[in-house]
Amino acid sequence: MIRVKACCNTHHDDLVLCVEEGVDAVGVVVEFPTSVPWSVSRRRAAALIREVPPLVTSVAVVGGDADTILRLAEATGPTALQLHGDEPEDVVAAVRAGLSGTGIRLIKALRVGGSAADVAPVGWARLAERFVEAGADAVLLDASSAERAGGGTGQTIDWSIAGAVSRDCSRPVILAGGLTPDNVVEAARTATPYAVDVVSSIEDGSHRKVRERVRAFVR
Numbered sequence: 001m002i003r004v005k006a007c008c009n010t011h012h013d014d015l016v017l018c019v020e021e022g023v024d025a026v027g028v029v030v031e032f033p034t035s036v037p038w039s040v041s042r043r044r045a046a047a048l049i050r051e052v053p054p055l056v057t058s059v060a061v062v063g064g065d066a067d068t069i070l071r072l073a074e075a076t077g078p079t080a081l082q083l084h085g086d087e088p089e090d091v092v093a094a095v096r097a098g099l100s101g102t103g104i105r106l107i108k109a110l111r112v113g114g115s116a117a118d119v120a121p122v123g124w125a126r127l128a129e130r131f132v133e134a135g136a137d138a139v140l141l142d143a144s145s146a147e148r149a150g151g152g153t154g155q156t157i158d159w160s161i162a163g164a165v166s167r168d169c170s171r172p173v174i175l176a177g178g179l180t181p182d183n184v185v186e187a188a189r190t191a192t193p194y195a196v197d198v199v200s201s202i203e204d205g206s207h208r209k210v211r212e213r214v215r216a217f218v219r
Contacts, residue, residue: 002188003195004218005174006202006209007061008038014209015051021214024195025057025080030072033064033085037207038199042075049078059107063087066094073104080105082140089134096135107174108136112157113144121164128169139169140197143177154178154200162191181216 006018007027018026029038030045040048045060052058060078062069063085073081073095081104083092092108099106108131112124128139141162143155156178166173172194179187180201188196202213 002193005057005059005195005197006199006214007059007176007197008036008199008203008207009048009209010038010040010044011208012048012051015048017209017211018214019053019056021211022218023056023214025059026052027059027061027082027197028076028078029061029084030076032062033068042072045072046076049076052079066091066098069095070098073099073102078104080107080137082107082109084109084140084142089130092131092134092136105137106135107138107140108134109140109142109176111142111144112161112177113155121158121161122168124161125165125168128165128173132169132171136171138172138174138194139165140174140176141165142197156183156187159187159190162187162193166192166194179217181213181219184217 003024005025006023009015009026009028015026028045028048030042032039049058057080058078059080059082060076061082061084062072096106141157143157162175174195174197175191175193176197179196179198184196198217202209202217204210
């Protein structure tokens with residue numbers, strides 16, 4: 001069964017709503033280095049993450065250098081840490097080493113598109129595997145956007161790329177980018193990911209989660 005992560009939660013009520021509607025994981029963006037509407041302080045993120053019930057994965061979405069990322073991980077205590085910036089392999093390796101003994105899993109996001117849109121699927125698969133070798137426990141594929149480096153663009157990626165990465169990567173692949181209740185089934189069939197990640201299509205104009213949209217996406 002493909003798992004569902006509802007990301008970019010900023011309020012307790014939204015977390016509760018998503019869990020009630022059956023998501024497997026919830027994400028909280030913590031002090032992201034570029035401007036995104038969902039970023040919260042480490043103190044607020046820690047409070048939200050503490051409210052996530054057992055058996056639901058909590059994911060802190062972060063970016064920056066290794067020291068900053070590790071301080072955010074220590075302050076918030078998530079189940080998993082998602083690096084969603086332009087972190088190179090050496091930063092991933094340093095974070096992996098710093099997380100030793102904590103039990104926190106490491107997800108590395110790759111942004112597909114822009115000037116790299118013409119890269120062959122096999123190239124993306126090799127890139128994903130390099131980050132796995134550096135220490136990532138999973139790879140997330142999201143749409144690239146110059147206007148919103150932190151994700152939540154509402155733009156889809158080429159699902160055939162995700163399919164190639166899913167087939168060839170030795171760790172789980174999470175598909176993000178423009179997924180909606182209307183296209184997620186086709187996306188899942190094409191890309192065969194371990195999990196799907198959603199933000200924009202389940203929110204209102206104030207970036208709050210809408211129960212009917214979350215329910216439709218999970219179904």
